Amino acid sequence: MANRIKDTDYLVISARIKAMESTLLTRERMEQLLDARSGEEVQKILQDCGYPELDAADxxxxxxxxxxxxxxxxxxxxxxxxxxxxxxxxxxxxxxxxxxxxxxxxxxxxxxxxxxxxxxxxxxxxxxxxxxxxxxxxxxxxxxxxxxxxxxxxxxxxxxxxxxxxxxxxxxxxxxxxxxxxxxxxxxxxxxxxxxxxxxxxxxxxxxxxxxxxxxxxxxxxxxxxxxxxxxxxxxxxxxxxxxxxxxxxxxxxxxxxxxxxxxxxxxxxxxxxxxxxxxxxxxxxxxxxxEAPLVGYLAARETEYTNLRILLMGRGAGIDPDVIRSRLRASYV
Known part of the structure; x- marks a missing residue:
């Protein structure tokens, strides 16, 4: 019979997740994306979060x-x-x-x-x-x-x-x-x-x-x-x-x-x-x-982040008012 997994078995991955959370798209970073005056400024913020170039035109x-x-x-x-x-x-x-x-x-x-x-x-x-x-x-x-x-x-x-x-x-x-x-x-x-x-x-x-x-x-x-x-x-x-x-x-x-x-x-x-x-x-x-909670929370936060990024970038690309985009963004835990 397999040994039961304990909370302490997640010590290493929990520590990794705490470090990885620093690259999540926080509310502050989303505000920066909304306020960015150029595509270059948007890409710089996304690069800091570990993303490649994301072009809403494509x-x-x-x-x-x-x-x-x-x-x-x-x-x-x-x-x-x-x-x-x-x-x-x-x-x-x-x-x-x-x-x-x-x-x-x-x-x-x-x-x-x-x-x-x-x-x-x-x-x-x-x-x-x-x-x-x-x-x-x-x-x-x-x-x-x-x-x-x-x-x-x-x-x-x-x-x-x-x-x-x-x-x-x-x-x-x-x-x-x-x-x-x-x-x-x-x-x-x-x-x-x-x-x-x-x-x-x-x-x-x-x-x-x-x-x-x-x-x-x-x-x-x-x-x-x-x-x-x-x-x-x-x-x-x-x-x-x-x-x-x-x-x-x-x-x-x-x-x-x-x-x-x-x-x-x-x-x-x-x-x-x-x-x-x-x-x-x-x-x-x-x-x-x-x-397991930090692992589940982080994965779910990333899923929300991908949704928010698409809403935000497509909204910017379509010239939608930032307040309208802001109202559509989903809450995350960061």
């Missing part, structure tokens, strides 16, 4: 550079993580992205190559071949089940949106199972808060679209702090009780914003707050000297 190249940075981070930390499953939680979403791309390409009789991202647990070419041959035994069990069900749904309904919903549900199930298997309360909490954010976002979106609770039932995820049945009850009441349901949780302010969005308020602010709650949860990692 979004495809910029996305490729950000993907390469993401892949390098995951690969770097995978080498020092005592338990690789903490890295898997951040990699597995790319497996599900690739399944979506492959299935859609098959349906349209096109090549998915340009849409695949080789950052999952399973190499993209290997996953593609397994799906082509139907030999799924070597895939992670949840992923294999997801491929089987998604194929059936797509073949039966010809509805790519339903196929995506199936894969998203399996992705969260997979993430939750990996977190549970590690025994980490912090990692499990991270997955749980993401599920709650996704369900709250979906509730408000479906109500704004005029969809009923039966539609919502098919797109909610299990595993959050708020049970799907409680969310469905709010849907049945056409949004009544939304703020009250989330009042005892970390989503209190977000739900209040959601209630305003249902009355015609801005949806952008609400959706940003959903993401910010996840960032606030991760901020707890800053107060943990060693263990």
């Amino acid at each position: 979004p495809e190249a910029m996305d490729a550079a950000l993907a390469a940075a993401r892949e390098a981070t995951l690969s770097d930390l995978a080498d020092g993580a005592p338990d690789p499953r903490y890295i898997d939680v951040f990699k597995l979403k790319y497996d599900y992205h690739n399944v979506k791309a492959i299935l859609k390409a098959e349906a349209m009789d096109t090549d998915p190559g340009h849409m695949l991202m080789d950052m999952g647990r399973v190499p993209a070419a290997e996953l593609r071949e397994a799906m082509r041959s139907g030999e799924l035994d070597n895939l992670p069990p949840f992923l294999a089940s997801a491929v089987t069900e998604a194929k059936e749904v797509l073949q039966t309904t010809r509805d790519p949106q339903l196929c995506d919903i199936v894969l998203d549900r399996w992705s969260y199930k997979d993430m939750d199972a990996v977190a549970e298997a590690t025994g980490s309360a912090f990692l499990h909490g991270y997955v749980q808060v993401q599920i709650d954010a996704a369900n709250l976002r979906t509730l408000v979106r479906t109500l704004r679209m005029g969809k009923n609770e039966e539609f919502l039932r098919g797109v909610l995820f299990e595993g959050g702090e708020i049970a799907p049945d409680a969310v469905l009850a709010v849907s049945a009441a056409r949004g009544g009780g939304l703020a009250e349901l989330y009042a005892p949780t970390r989503f209190q302010a977000t739900a209040e914003s959601g209630a305003r969005a249902l009355q015609g308020g801005p949806l952008t602010e609400f959706e940003k707050l959903c993401d910010d709650v996840v960032g606030d949860y991760l901020a707890g990692a800053l107060f943990v000297p060693f263990g």
Whole structure:
């Protein structure tokens, strides 16, 4: 029987992460990027954070550079993580992205190559071949089940949106199972808060679209702090009780914003707050000297950083007012 991994086994990688945090894109650095008067000034700030040249005029190249940075981070930390499953939680979403791309390409009789991202647990070419041959035994069990069900749904309904919903549900199930298997309360909490954010976002979106609770039932995820049945009850009441349901949780302010969005308020602010709650949860990692929490927090902070960089650089390139860009940036823990 393998020895149980202890917090102290993370001493070395925790120390590395504390050093690596110095290159994160802090709020101060994002303000500097917003205020920069030239592209050269922007590149200097990004260079100090370890990024290559990122050109918003070429979004495809910029996305490729950000993907390469993401892949390098995951690969770097995978080498020092005592338990690789903490890295898997951040990699597995790319497996599900690739399944979506492959299935859609098959349906349209096109090549998915340009849409695949080789950052999952399973190499993209290997996953593609397994799906082509139907030999799924070597895939992670949840992923294999997801491929089987998604194929059936797509073949039966010809509805790519339903196929995506199936894969998203399996992705969260997979993430939750990996977190549970590690025994980490912090990692499990991270997955749980993401599920709650996704369900709250979906509730408000479906109500704004005029969809009923039966539609919502098919797109909610299990595993959050708020049970799907409680969310469905709010849907049945056409949004009544939304703020009250989330009042005892970390989503209190977000739900209040959601209630305003249902009355015609801005949806952008609400959706940003959903993401910010996840960032606030991760901020707890800053107060943990060693263990898995600093690793999880850092990886999640990098994911938020890649999103923010794209929003910021594309916004600057389009000449969007800095205050508008600022309002769209997601909260990080630095």
